[in-house]
Amino acid sequence: EVNHVIINLGVASRAVVVKTSFLCLTGVFLGSIAGMLLRHISPLPPDVIMIIAFPGEILMRMLKMLILPLVVSSLVTGLAGLDAKSSGRLGTRAMVYYMSTTVIAAVLGVILVLLIHPGNPKLRANLGLGKKNDEVSSVDAFFDLIRNLFPENLVQACFQQVRYS
Incomplete structure (x- = not known):
């Protein structure tokens, strides 16, 4: 039973790492796109x-x-x-x-x-x-x-x- 709990924690931590990595990469991608789009707008106030x-x-x-x-x-x-x-x-x-x-x-x-x-x-x-x-x-x-x-x-x-x- 103890090994089963450890395995479940491992799966949960992998899911958190995958979710966090996905959110981080998505943020970088969206920020890059927003930066490229804002560059083409006339000078911002x-x-x-x-x-x-x-x-x-x-x-x-x-x-x-x-x-x-x-x-x-x-x-x-x-x-x-x-x-x-x-x-x-x-x-x-x-x-x-x-x-x-x-x-x-x-x-x-x-x-x-x-x-x-x-x-x-x-x-x-x-x-x-x-x-x-x-x-x-x-x-x-x-x-x-x-x-x-x-x-x-x-x-x-x-x-x-x-x-x-």
Whole structure:
């Protein structure tokens, strides 16, 4: 009887995987079709673009919110299963990897600053003043409320203070 229950759970989990995969692929397909169709429509108003982009923005904020806890918990779980000698070697490798990627990022940043010259007033003068939009629509204010429900960084959200005047 116990084996029968395990087999049924296996079949149920396969059905869930198949259904989830189907829904995911269908969403990707429909999103691609919608994107191709919307590209051929004359320029969309900014409000429509904001409404279309909103679900994706919320998804990205939720994914960013989950990254830090998942990485930390997986590292702690992985290191808890190792002995002291292995974790020492692993810690050394992780530190070397971290330091080398930091140095590469710093060098790349300096190279890009020298090539692009961000903040160069000569380049900014060629762009013009641009358009400043101080008006906030009610839809944008409502979306901002929902955006603030999903912070990108949980640690920052715990310590951040906001004052409204």
